[in-house]
Amino acid sequence: MHKLAIVTDLHADINRLTPADLTRLRDYLEEQQISRLHLAGDTANKVDRALEVVSLFNEVIPTTFHWGNHEMADITQEQDFEDFSNQQFLNFKTMALSEQKIFVGVNGWYDYQFSDMKDTNEIVRLKNLFWYDRMIQRQGTDPEISQRVCERLYQVLATIPKEKQIVLATHFVPQAEFIVQHTGKYARWNHLNAFLGSKAFGETLDNFENIEHVIFGHTHRRFGTHQLGETTYHCRPFGYYFEWQLTKEFVLNNQLAEVFNPTKMRGVLRRHQAAFDTYKQTHLLxxxxxxxxxxxx
Structure with missing residues (x-):
């Protein structure tokens, strides 16, 4: 029996993960007898940094990757978004895991369909105000890009024999079941669901009954494992340090806040940086x- 491990949203730079930290994580994977590793986007903000992380893991465990939106902000050539020239880049490509299982990697994108906003101009204005992806320079609108992704994905999946089982990794949210609808004072966050994923992407997947597993991230909310039809969906993003479970435990156990609100934790952690760094080292694994x-x- 072999094992494929998938990690999304490592954010090695934002999380200030050192080579020693990453080596600890790699050693753990080796101890667990992981045969292959796939990094499913947002490994780092910079392409070079992401490639360094891939290289470190690949020294011991065969490692593939595809982009998330954070790496895309560092891409300047259009072809590098979907057809980056690197042997380990797995996007719109298949890899035979066994005689029965085929692994597929695809970046994915978003088409605004998960938002409660209907005015496309307003959605674009919102994106350009503060969303990280405003720095990404691509050809076409987001819905156009998403449509191209779905069409190309369909072509790839259609080449896989129906008797084969497909394991697919992507970055963005593929199904509405994983979109949180906020209420009350947080209802405005529903606007940002526009940038989380694509309804059409999920509909593309629904055409293929032999998709056994889909793994994704981007949402920074861990949904765990859920069964939708014939497919098992997995969402366990590593996420930002101020969102982590270990951070919540550190803050609440030390009574640094009455309520844990990740958006307000960066200042709290800076004021207790040394203690947090020690706690982080103990519980990072x-x-x-x-x-x-x-x-x-």
């Missing part, structure tokens, strides 16, 4: 374990 999806093949 546990956080990594929570973010792992492992598929047997």
């Amino acid at each position: 546990e956080e990594f374990q929570r973010s792992l999806t492992i598929i047997d093949y």
Whole structure:
């Protein structure tokens, strides 16, 4: 039996993960006899940094990757978004895991369909105000890009024999079941659902009954494992340090806040940086374990 591990949203730079930290995580994967690793986007903000992380893991475990939106902000050539020239880049490509299982990687994108806003101009204005992706320079509108992604994905999946089982990793949210609808004073956050994923992407997947597993991230909310029809969906993003479970435990156990609100934790952590760094080193591996999806093949 072999094991494929998938990790999304490692954010090695924002999380200030050192080579020693990453080596600890790699050593754990090796101890667990992981046969292959796939990094499913937002490994780092800079392409070079993401490639360094891929290289470190690949020294011990065969490692593939595709982009998330954060790496895309550092891409300047249009072809590098979907056809980056690197042997380990797995986007619109298939890899045979076994005689029965085929692994597919695809960046994905978003088409605004998960938002409660209907005015496309307003959605674009919102994106350009503060969303990270305003720095990404691509050809076409977001819905046009998403449509191209779905069409190309369909073509790839259609080449896989129906008797084969498909494991697919993507970055963005593929199904509405994983979109949180906020209420009350947080209802305005529903506007940002526009940038989380694509309804059409999920509909593309629904055409293929032999898709056994779909692994994704981007939402920074861990949904765990859910069965939708014939497909098992997995969402366990590593996420930002101020969102982690270990951070919540550090803050609440030390009574640094009455309520844990990730958006307000960065200042709290800066004021207690040394203590947090020590706690982080002790519990980082546990956080990594929570973010792992492992598929047997």
